[in-house]
Amino acid sequence: MAQLTFREAIARGIAQEMRRDDSVVFLGEDVGAAGGVFKGTVGLLEEFGDVRVRDTPISEQAILGAAMGAAMTGLRPIAEIMFSDFFAVCWDIVANEIAKSRYMTNGQVTFPLVIRSGNGGGLRFGAQHSQSVENWAMMIPGLKVVVPSNAVDVIGLMAASIRDPDPVIFLEAKALYASKMDVPDGEIVDTLGSAKVLRQGSNATVVALGSMVPKALQAAEELATNGIECTVIDVRSLVPLDTTTILREVSATGRMFTVEENPRLCGWGAELASIIADEVFYDLDGPIVRITTPHIPLPAADALEDLAIPSVERIVNTIHKSMNS
Amino acid sequence: MAQLTFREAIARGIAQEMRRDDSVVFLGEDVGAAGGVFKGTVGLLEEFGDVRVRDTPISEQAILGAAMGAAMTGLRPIAEIMFSDFFAVCWDIVANEIAKSRYMTNGQVTFPLVIRSGNGGGLRFGAQHSQSVENWAMMIPGLKVVVPSNAVDVIGLMAASIRDPDPVIFLEAKALYASKMDVPDGEIVDTLGSAKVLRQGSNATVVALGSMVPKALQAAEELATNGIECTVIDVRSLVPLDTTTILREVSATGRMFTVEENPRLCGWGAELASIIADEVFYDLDGPIVRITTPHIPLPAADALEDLAIPSVERIVNTIHKSMNS
């Protein structure tokens, strides 16, 4: 058992898998000698050498194209896209090539690859370096989408993603990189498509993802002191989606609130809301409410960014108001 | 009054605006001499010359970058992205630059530009040339998203988009290019953000977009013969979204069905469902049901493509079943 930061967990998860499988290779910008701009890959170059851990030019299409071509010919590449905002410069490779080629070829090719990326705001990086792009990936058929919220999950879900035969977009909340927790020794392997119920309550179900999970938990504690008991679910993976857990828990409380970092329109919460409003409509006792960043580009100033991204206070107030109206 | 195809309406709409405003310019691949691969821009080069109508290299980032730079320095460019799938190769310019720059600069720059593109399936073009990407655009703050469903709307909404001071993604359903209708003579200018109620019924509200509009209408007629009377709404513009009309009409019937060509997850219908389930929850009499393409890449074979995209039959059956359960 050791205290590990979220960022250290990344390297540990990758190293765990690189040790057991020679076909796992890793490429990206400044990932080797520098250990990554977020220091998420420190030590990998030293342990695995520069044939398996490779620094690339600033060529995101080449990085992901290389990962795709390598995956379809026997390797299991992990590629880093430094900030998830940069998916926009290589979206074709992700959305049109990697996601679709297995289907188009009627299963002739398989893409066991992971694309990991720093995601979301909180570091005052402004509109082009702070986006939460989980919905970009979720809306493309053929991509799995994993978003861990703590160091232990990072390791286990990273391992599961690397072992998974399908392409996984692995989004690491930048706001959580510095967070710490106790991590057991030894191999950790988790399962994709399993949400976690972190807290059980009878009044409402709060569904959160990534950086919003700690906030949702804290909000639930505050709400409990006001007599509103919430179930809190950490979604963990958007595709595959653990609808079993989510439908069950929402049915149990009759109310659902989502807490989303992405800008409002067409977020994962909208998808969940539509599933709930279709499949367990008659179990609902009141409106489904989404707590999201407003539909705006993210501002850089600390004061503005804090206003934009859902805060514990906003979560508490929104749920409180909605439950009492 | 003349019969015009949807594709002819494109050129008419653009020409109408180019005549009244010299700052309107048009660029894209094969748009000039060839009149566009879908023959949507026939005659523009001849009328406006090769200084205003320009053929470009196969460089989508350059095309949209040029449109952006021109818009911020006084022109009103219209850019064509031949197939909307190709947004993936220039998404950075759309999502990170054009959409965000006005906000980031606190309003110093404005982007009066239109990006038009052939969107959606039905022509057996396969997974990389048939996507419905309206949700790609809707989820990015700072983009307006317009999707006409008939020739008259093409002209009026094109004019409104060109005159609009904000960036508009104008998606033309390829499946509708050949559709015809009577179009009045003279200038036609429409309004963004206004949905149209095409049919009024008391049992359910069907909300459709683009190529799904004629199918929804036909389904409503068939359902009427079975005693289910539907209101049919043509959304026409996703951003700005006419929530006034949609909320009113859904509240009136108590039931909402969406008909979406996009693959299932995080479509515009999910966003609508979440708005309805939040804001008029207590007016609902039953589940909100989304009729969409399954969450798969679109197959090429005619038989498969027809199975994938919502058909009149599927719309009828889904609504029928849901209304009777």
Add this chain to the structure above:
Amino acid sequence: MTSTHAAPELSYLDHKVAMYRCQVALRQFEQRAYDLFLENFVKGTSHLSIGQEAIAAGVAAAMRPTDWTFATYRGHAHTLARGVPMTPIFAELMGRTNGLMAGKGGSMHLTSVEHGMMGSYAIIGAHLPIACGAAWSAQYRGTDQVAVAFFGDGSVNIGAFHEALNFAAVWKLPVIFFCENNLWMEYTRTSDVTAVANPAADRAAAYGLESIIVDGNDADAVYEVTSLAIARARAGEGPSMIEAKTYRHGGHSRADPGKYRPDEELAEWLLKDPIPLYRSRLLEMGVSEDDLLVLEADVDAEVETATNEAKAGGVPGEDLLLKDVWADGGASWRN
């Protein structure tokens, strides 16, 4: 069917005859594909290589069965040249269950991994970095496989081209970038929108590569230059870029009559049609007219049989629709 793939162990003349057969097969196949489109058997779009066959034939002849081809939407010829039988390709164009991808990909995405045909890609430029990835995998695993990626003259102005070339050069990857310069994009002349005269060759230096131009209507020349490039790649000397001058006889895609091209230009290139030229060369080298007629009849028969077999294929249904999004064979995104 007889394989149209020429293996290098053949005798000198046999090898040339095989390259001829390959070119004839490509031509006959595509002429039939065009007829089938007119008869409404082929749905969707398709892009023919008629006039450009010497390239597919020459390059394929220089490759080993374990090497990889990455093609564009204009990929029928490259797919056939790697030895993929005609029937599943026809069937794919028709959207049948016996299609190469059971109808799910269509004309623009022909793929046959067992023949080293790693896919046809319909977004300009995308496959160039992907081919780098395959080459990287060969390099990493220490095999001597080589990846060949074809692209058009119009494709040199897209960002992915540039990224792939630099990446391959820096990592010294065993990949050949093969430009089929047929002078035209869709309906626009490439030279109207390209800053250099030889769209690929004039940019080789920007990636530290040699500038290589070849007559794309001469299968022997294509074979020679490709063999050299592949040998360099196998020897660990990194990528090459080759630009072949050629011309498509027809329009860009099935719906296009190609009227934008000057009559003289087309006439001039029809005179350079690779197939009669190669035929004459064989005759000069002593191959008999009779042998060639037999060969040609044989290809005719192959096309005929394949057409019928393809037409006999079934219509795909729901099971195929929801198959193989994921490696588990299914399409489910939820539990």
Add this chain to the structure above:
Amino acid sequence: MTSTHAAPELSYLDHKVAMYRCQVALRQFEQRAYDLFLENFVKGTSHLSIGQEAIAAGVAAAMRPTDWTFATYRGHAHTLARGVPMTPIFAELMGRTNGLMAGKGGSMHLTSVEHGMMGSYAIIGAHLPIACGAAWSAQYRGTDQVAVAFFGDGSVNIGAFHEALNFAAVWKLPVIFFCENNLWMEYTRTSDVTAVANPAADRAAAYGLESIIVDGNDADAVYEVTSLAIARARAGEGPSMIEAKTYRHGGHSRADPGKYRPDEELAEWLLKDPIPLYRSRLLEMGVSEDDLLVLEADVDAEVETATNEAKAGGVPGEDLLLKDVWADGGASWRN
């Protein structure tokens, strides 16, 4: 504040003194920005140009007020050099209401349209095609405005670079692509991942452009070569690409100590610091030490005043948060 922008009508020596003042102002500004970061006044990230000032100063001096600058996230220097006052830039770094964009953009997105500073762009390469668009607009409207786009040595391997260069060349656009080659990307040496030795200049030919290299630590040389390129652009002769050799004294961004660089390399480049070199040149040309001391003290005072003014700025709130997504001033996506 006094404008740091040198207008071309100045006398020969005044013009040089103005370029010196500009360089000193950039240096002092950024040193203060660094201090403010250490004091936790500057949040978020920032990228300093310390060591590269001769480029911003030399290029700006060659531009007219109506010309346009497009910069990267490393854009403080270019913004100041176009005459934007220090106060709003400091305030922007601190996220205050008196910031250049009221705190909404931050250090990486400095923009001041009234000064021709058309934005700082934080995604590698994106602004290069955007600058083409501005140049196109000048060409279309028949003004003689020129766009200058700066980029780093590491940015030459991204697709947008390639698309922009070809596009500008084909359309003969009045745009200058200016590469600040400081040898490093973030923590990776550009030559390790780039196929050519001079990342920009060795690729000029791929777009039919002349290869131009200049000493980026010599403001006069930068001024000269840029003036020529701008003159060509104004005369309708199309784009130019210039590669300036330089070095950043500090790390890539505020958190980076830059330890990956060999000590000798840094030492060598510190000797080539553009500011003392330019100072000596002025002294040799007869400018008095006293005048320079006054000038330097003046800049000091300007930095001090601006710092205080910036700190006095307010904290932005909800009104700014929901302002100016759209041209109507608001953020609503629904009616």
